[in-house]
Amino acid sequence: MSESVYKIIEMVGSSSESWEDATQNAVKSAGMSLRDLRIAEVVTLDMKIENNQAAVYRARVKLSFKILSD
Amino acid sequence: MSESVYKIIEMVGSSSESWEDATQNAVKSAGMSLRDLRIAEVVTLDMKIENNQAAVYRARVKLSFKILSD
Amino acid sequence: MSESVYKIIEMVGSSSESWEDATQNAVKSAGMSLRDLRIAEVVTLDMKIENNQAAVYRARVKLSFKILSD
Amino acid sequence: MSESVYKIIEMVGSSSESWEDATQNAVKSAGMSLRDLRIAEVVTLDMKIENNQAAVYRARVKLSFKILSD
Amino acid sequence: MSESVYKIIEMVGSSSESWEDATQNAVKSAGMSLRDLRIAEVVTLDMKIENNQAAVYRARVKLSFKILSD
Amino acid sequence: MSESVYKIIEMVGSSSESWEDATQNAVKSAGMSLRDLRIAEVVTLDMKIENNQAAVYRARVKLSFKILSD
Amino acid sequence: MSESVYKIIEMVGSSSESWEDATQNAVKSAGMSLRDLRIAEVVTLDMKIENNQAAVYRARVKLSFKILSD
Amino acid sequence: MSESVYKIIEMVGSSSESWEDATQNAVKSAGMSLRDLRIAEVVTLDMKIENNQAAVYRARVKLSFKILSD
Amino acid sequence: MSESVYKIIEMVGSSSESWEDATQNAVKSAGMSLRDLRIAEVVTLDMKIENNQAAVYRARVKLSFKILSD
Amino acid sequence: MSESVYKIIEMVGSSSESWEDATQNAVKSAGMSLRDLRIAEVVTLDMKIENNQAAVYRARVKLSFKILSD
Amino acid sequence: MSESVYKIIEMVGSSSESWEDATQNAVKSAGMSLRDLRIAEVVTLDMKIENNQAAVYRARVKLSFKILSD
Amino acid sequence: MSESVYKIIEMVGSSSESWEDATQNAVKSAGMSLRDLRIAEVVTLDMKIENNQAAVYRARVKLSFKILSD
Numbered sequence: 145m146s147e148s149v150y151k152i153i154e155m156v157g158s159s160s161e162s163w164e165d166a167t168q169n170a171v172k173s174a175g176m177s178l179r180d181l182r183i184a185e186v187v188t189l190d191m192k193i194e195n196n197q198a199a200v201y202r203a204r205v206k207l208s209f210k211i212l213s214d
Numbered sequence: 215m216s217e218s219v220y221k222i223i224e225m226v227g228s229s230s231e232s233w234e235d236a237t238q239n240a241v242k243s244a245g246m247s248l249r250d251l252r253i254a255e256v257v258t259l260d261m262k263i264e265n266n267q268a269a270v271y272r273a274r275v276k277l278s279f280k281i282l283s284d
Numbered sequence: 285m286s287e288s289v290y291k292i293i294e295m296v297g298s299s300s301e302s303w304e305d306a307t308q309n310a311v312k313s314a315g316m317s318l319r320d321l322r323i324a325e326v327v328t329l330d331m332k333i334e335n336n337q338a339a340v341y342r343a344r345v346k347l348s349f350k351i352l353s354d
Numbered sequence: 355m356s357e358s359v360y361k362i363i364e365m366v367g368s369s370s371e372s373w374e375d376a377t378q379n380a381v382k383s384a385g386m387s388l389r390d391l392r393i394a395e396v397v398t399l400d401m402k403i404e405n406n407q408a409a410v411y412r413a414r415v416k417l418s419f420k421i422l423s424d
Numbered sequence: 425m426s427e428s429v430y431k432i433i434e435m436v437g438s439s440s441e442s443w444e445d446a447t448q449n450a451v452k453s454a455g456m457s458l459r460d461l462r463i464a465e466v467v468t469l470d471m472k473i474e475n476n477q478a479a480v481y482r483a484r485v486k487l488s489f490k491i492l493s494d
Numbered sequence: 495m496s497e498s499v500y501k502i503i504e505m506v507g508s509s510s511e512s513w514e515d516a517t518q519n520a521v522k523s524a525g526m527s528l529r530d531l532r533i534a535e536v537v538t539l540d541m542k543i544e545n546n547q548a549a550v551y552r553a554r555v556k557l558s559f560k561i562l563s564d
Numbered sequence: 565m566s567e568s569v570y571k572i573i574e575m576v577g578s579s580s581e582s583w584e585d586a587t588q589n590a591v592k593s594a595g596m597s598l599r600d601l602r603i604a605e606v607v608t609l610d611m612k613i614e615n616n617q618a619a620v621y622r623a624r625v626k627l628s629f630k631i632l633s634d
Numbered sequence: 635m636s637e638s639v640y641k642i643i644e645m646v647g648s649s650s651e652s653w654e655d656a657t658q659n660a661v662k663s664a665g666m667s668l669r670d671l672r673i674a675e676v677v678t679l680d681m682k683i684e685n686n687q688a689a690v691y692r693a694r695v696k697l698s699f700k701i702l703s704d
Numbered sequence: 705m706s707e708s709v710y711k712i713i714e715m716v717g718s719s720s721e722s723w724e725d726a727t728q729n730a731v732k733s734a735g736m737s738l739r740d741l742r743i744a745e746v747v748t749l750d751m752k753i754e755n756n757q758a759a760v761y762r763a764r765v766k767l768s769f770k771i772l773s774d
Numbered sequence: 775m776s777e778s779v780y781k782i783i784e785m786v787g788s789s790s791e792s793w794e795d796a797t798q799n800a801v802k803s804a805g806m807s808l809r810d811l812r813i814a815e816v817v818t819l820d821m822k823i824e825n826n827q828a829a830v831y832r833a834r835v836k837l838s839f840k841i842l843s844d
Numbered sequence: 845m846s847e848s849v850y851k852i853i854e855m856v857g858s859s860s861e862s863w864e865d866a867t868q869n870a871v872k873s874a875g876m877s878l879r880d881l882r883i884a885e886v887v888t889l890d891m892k893i894e895n896n897q898a899a900v901y902r903a904r905v906k907l908s909f910k911i912l913s914d
Numbered sequence: 915m916s917e918s919v920y921k922i923i924e925m926v927g928s929s930s931e932s933w934e935d936a937t938q939n940a941v942k943s944a945g946m947s948l949r950d951l952r953i954a955e956v957v958t959l960d961m962k963i964e965n966n967q968a969a970v971y972r973a974r975v976k977l978s979f980k981i982l983s984d
Contacts, residue, residue: 149523150506152554156710156768162444164232164271167261173709173771186259189466191447191485201444204712205261208506211523219383220366222414226290226348234442234481237471243289243351256469274292275471278366281383296360296418302654304512304551307541313359313421326539329676331657331695341654344362345541372584374792374831377821396819399606401587401625411584415821429873430856432904436570436628453569453631484572488856491873499733500716502764514652514691517681536679555681558716561733576850576908582794593849593911609816611797611835621794624852639803640786642834646920646978663919663981694922698786701803722934724862724901727891746889749956751937751975761934765891779943780926782974838926841943864932864971867961886959905961 150182150208158202163189166203180209220252220278228272233259236273250279290322290348298342303329306343320349360392360418368412373399376413390419430462430488438482443469446483460489500532500558508552513539516553530559570602570628578622583609586623600629640672640698648692653679656693670699710742710768718762723749726763740769780812780838788832793819796833810839850882850908858902863889866903880909920952920978928972933959936973950979 157170167184187204227240237254257274297310307324327344367380377394397414437450447464467484507520517534537554577590587604607624647660657674677694717730727744747764787800797814817834857870867884887904927940937954957974 148508149520152504154712158708168269170709181263184261191464193461199448218368219380222364224292228288238479240289251473254471294362298358308549310359321543324541331674333671339658378829391823394821401604403601409588428858429870432854434572438568450569498718499730502714531683534681574852578848590849611814613811619798637799638788639800642784644922648918660919728899741893744891751954753951759938778928779940782924868969881963884961
């Protein structure tokens with residue numbers, strides 16, 4: 145019953161809107177369905193200027209998802 | 215004059231909108247009036263998928279409020 | 285739906301058997317029913333010699349439990 | 355014999371004299387008798403200028419006290 | 425070619441809207457043009473109640489900008 | 495001779511018995527043979543209550559294994 | 565209203581008397597008036613022996629002061 | 635009365651049974667009697683595969699013992 | 705425009721020459737072309753004695769590379 | 775010329791007066807002359823109640839001293 | 845005698861040769877003479893690929909220099 | 915079989931050449947033969963200017979060596 149196992153991967157997502165959006169983009173790009181995803185923990189947040197023009201919000205996150213069910 | 219004392223408690227608030235909202239919800243649920251509250255420091259941020267459907271933003275915060283005035 | 289709020293408290297439990305036991309004792313002493321408890325995160329572990337006789341395993345843990353349901 | 359349990363709370367004390375004093379004030383304001391107190395661990399120290407006049411030393415401390423005896 | 429050097433300064437920006445806004449305000453107040461700025465790393469986030477009325481989101485950030493080009 | 499390279503992955507194993515067991519389960523679920531495994535470093539330990547019934551010990555570990563031999 | 569911005573600088577002050585004194589000396593040497601200063605956070609404390617004779621207490625502090633008012 | 639002084643040393647103990655055992659082995663190998671020992675704080679825990687055969691639990695601990703009594 | 709996503713993996717490279725070399729070896733063994741690689745952040749450095757003979761410098765690094773372009 | 779080597783040991787000193795005093799006591803008890811000592815870095819500070827009577831200030835410090843001169 | 849004060853600034857230096865070189869370059873670019881400099885503490889090290897061609901070693905360092913003499 | 919125990923000591927080595935050299939010097943000065951040494955973990959690296967003339971690279975390392983064999 146308690147044998148579930150999770151794997152954790154680390155990604156950086158970005159968005160011109162917000163850090164919430166950046167986190168969502170990291171999840172989408174990892175190709176994980178909502179069914180697999182368990183949690184995205186924020187490791188670091190930053191804001192970058194790309195091409196001298198606009199701010200890009202970036203979120204480095206750890207994504208965990210179940211690989212072995214009960 | 216300088217004898218003020220603060221107490222710090224730790225809570226996790228959540229919101230389907232943003233981490234700002236999640237922090238606000240933690241404060242509200244603690245039943246503290248704005249008069250008591252001093253600051254909510256972010257400890258960790260994460261995003262959770264609940265019921266395979268939608269993202270929930272969660273903020274773990276440390277709330278400090280004055281218990282002894284000058 | 286996503287408005288659940290958690291409170292986190294910090295305790296130190298001890299046991300002459302193991303750190304698992306020490307963690308269980310911290311939970312029991314907090315008077316929380318299993319229904320309330322969500323998770324006990326280990327902060328630090330140590331082993332103490334009390335009265336020059338036997339080892340006591342201690343676990344400092346952060347206990348979180350739901351205070352507002354969806 | 356080894357079943358003692360401790361609870362840990364976090365407070366900020368202040369003093370115009372010293373960080374030792376600030377720590378003492380945090381303990382006193384918590385309303386704990388010396389009998390209950392076990393230890394006050396320093397988390398952070400700072401010095402604040404209040405009302406543009408004088409320095410106030412502040413100590414953020416974790417206070418632990420026994421809630422279950424052997 | 426690889427001799428570029430960056431300087432890093434630390435600032436706290438604030439906003440009544442969001443932590444993204446608070447970060448933007450820190451950058452603007454530093455008087456740095458977009459051309460100079462490279463990245464704003466979030467060190468800590470908090471929410472403060474000012475004048476017992478409204479929440480202010482604050483972001484402590486490290487700003488880096490190039491001082492020597494290739 | 496000294497060119498060996500290791501890869502490190504992060505997993506969460508669980509067990510109703512102990513954290514030692516939880517660590518073993520993380521290793522087994524990763525499908526790694528004993529020959530590949532080098533070390534499992536504990537990142538965090540916690541205890542979770544699942545279905546309001548029993549404690550589950552969980553170990554978040556970093557597993558390293560050789561991908562290039564001397 | 566909430567647009568105030570702070571700058572943070574890092575200094576090491578020293579004193580033959582105490583760490584409180586060392587912190588005060590860091591502030592004075594920075595040439596900041598009490599009006600500008602907001603807070604001096606202790607980063608590290610140490611004690612040094614200079615010239616084989618006497619102890620010198622040193623405090624590494626982060627000083628923050630307002631650069632943009634509401 | 636309050637002049638007691640402690641020394642702290644760092645060791646790694648190992649055991650094929652558990653991390654509790656590994657901690658006990660570190661203490662024993664240090665040749666310290668129970669009378670001297672005050673506490674063994676866990677710094678890190680890991681599990682190693684030695685000779686492709688069996689798991690060895692290792693505990694890196696800081697051992698403190700009194701060198702000057704009141 | 706700002707939707708780029710990075711993946712981060714953790715590796716340990718080694719070299720009998722230097723930590724710079726060890727980092728280069730970690731990158732090469734990961735089979736990543738220079739086009740994919742963005743940055744190798746040092747997590748920890750150590751020096752190991754293998755076979756009682758020579759020092760081996762090891763670098764544990766986090767490698768990030770773009771998986772989704774603008 | 776630049777071959778000097780230092781050794782670092784960890785101790786806990788205590789005093790009923792102040793943390794500065796506690797640090798001095800750790801140095802004295804280590805039996806090191808002022809000539810040997812280089813620096814005492816504060817690791818942690820706490821205040822303990824011994825025998826339900828008085829506060830004891832304790833400083834855990836890392837002492838470094840030269841073992842090989844230029 | 846013990847009133848010396850230091851200021852600490854943070855910079856990132858880079859070099860195609862080594863992290864030692866990168867640290868030297870950070871110091872040179874800051875325009876500090878050897879007489880002013882006291883120490884450059886490494887905060888983080890990384891290796892970057894610039895223009896898909898060559899590795900650049902970067903060192904983020906904290907530079908301290910005396911601003912008030914005894 | 916799994917009862918091996920290690921002791922860990924902390925040292926600072928220095929060199930005018932490189933941090934690799936500084937680490938080697940710490941090991942040599944500790945008087946440990948290669949047979950005893952297991953690993954030297956880097957804790958911190960810095961660069962110091964001595965006598966206003968030349969840079970000295972320093973490495974603070976934790977050295978571990980076996981004190982009890984299988």
